Amino acid sequence: MCKINPRVDFAFKKLFGSEENKDLLISLINAIVSEQEQVVEVELKNPYNLADYRAGKMSILDIKAKAENGRWFNVEMQISEDYNFDKRAIYYWAKLVTEQLSEGMMFKELKKTISISILDFNFIPNTAEVHNCYKIINTATGKDDRLHDIFELHYIELKKFKKSYSQINSALDRWITFLTKADKLDKGLMPKELASDKAVVKAVDAVDRMFNEEERLVYEVRMQSLADVESKIASAEEKGLEQGREEGREEGREEGFVEGINQTTKNIALNLAKEGTAIEIIAKVTGLPVSEIKQLLQNVDGQ
Numbered sequence: 001m002c003k004i005n006p007r008v009d010f011a012f013k014k015l016f017g018s019e020e021n022k023d024l025l026i027s028l029i030n031a032i033v034s035e036q037e038q039v040v041e042v043e044l045k046n047p048y049n050l051a052d053y054r055a056g057k058m059s060i061l062d063i064k065a066k067a068e069n070g071r072w073f074n075v076e077m078q079i080s081e082d083y084n085f086d087k088r089a090i091y092y093w094a095k096l097v098t099e100q101l102s103e104g105m106m107f108k109e110l111k112k113t114i115s116i117s118i119l120d121f122n123f124i125p126n127t128a129e130v131h132n133c134y135k136i137i138n139t140a141t142g143k144d145d146r147l148h149d150i151f152e153l154h155y156i157e158l159k160k161f162k163k164s165y166s167q168i169n170s171a172l173d174r175w176i177t178f179l180t181k182a183d184k185l186d187k188g189l190m191p192k193e194l195a196s197d198k199a200v201v202k203a204v205d206a207v208d209r210m211f212n213e214e215e216r217l218v219y220e221v222r223m224q225s226l227a228d229v230e231s232k233i234a235s236a237e238e239k240g241l242e243q244g245r246e247e248g249r250e251e252g253r254e255e256g257f258v259e260g261i262n263q264t265t266k267n268i269a270l271n272l273a274k275e276g277t278a279i280e281i282i283a284k285v286t287g288l289p290v291s292e293i294k295q296l297l298q299n300v301d302g303q
Helices: 009-016 017-033 050-054 085-099 171-184 197-209 213-247 250-274 277-286 289-302
Strands: 043-045 063-067 072-078 111-120 131-134 149-159
Touching: 009 017, 009 072, 009 213, 017 043, 017 063, 017 072, 017 171, 017 197, 050 213, 050 289, 072 085, 085 111, 085 149, 171 197, 250 277, 250 289, 277 289
Parallel strands: 072 111, 111 149
Antiparallel strands: 043 063, 063 072, 131 149
16 A cells, blocks of 8 residues: 555655656646647656755746647645635746746747646635636636637645545546545555556556655655644644634634734744755745745844
């Protein structure tokens, strides 16, 4: 059974962002996008490289790829809850669009850019849909005129997936099952609904033998950091709610909730910085802007 959690972004990056596993990335992308956007081959623009991670060049663990049809893809796994993930997703999409243009190129050369965000938390309210796709539409007609067909953003919310093995009926179902139940899967005892998918079988086989000793240590540290964040934020939520109850006012409860989360997140950022964690990684884990983290460090140094 899988001992590595493929939802941890460091593991996800190596599994789907390595040259030897491009077929897995292609399978994942094709399970999410429409028939019109299916890809046959991809070129990794920021492939997994442990040396880059050591040097702090791979602090953002998304996957950038360009397909043979010119389409660009940004694929990211987000395990920690982030209330501002919508803005962040747009930012990464826009950044990948601008990176396409080199000096002297014209806007007409921009290619469609598709952002895929796989979230290990519930994010989109008032819907039980696991997969939601956003495009630019004409609000007067409610239709997609394909006038601004350069934009497409997908959210996959893993927590909303409730299907049993017998209910699996699509490639996306199989990939979500792998991501959410990897600890229960064994290559030799795969349920028939997954065993028919060669890419998923390869992923199950690859995920536990893909790390060397140093990589496993990085993975363990990363997983522990994420667990600490989740625990402290949960405590902050409880503290904030209790403060609101004591004050007996709805606004007091909300303020206590927000204040508790904000202060705990800042404390986590400072503790990670003291341990020598790169600022970019701290920003990734906590959701705080790099500028705010630098300001926190300056305030501490100035005391």
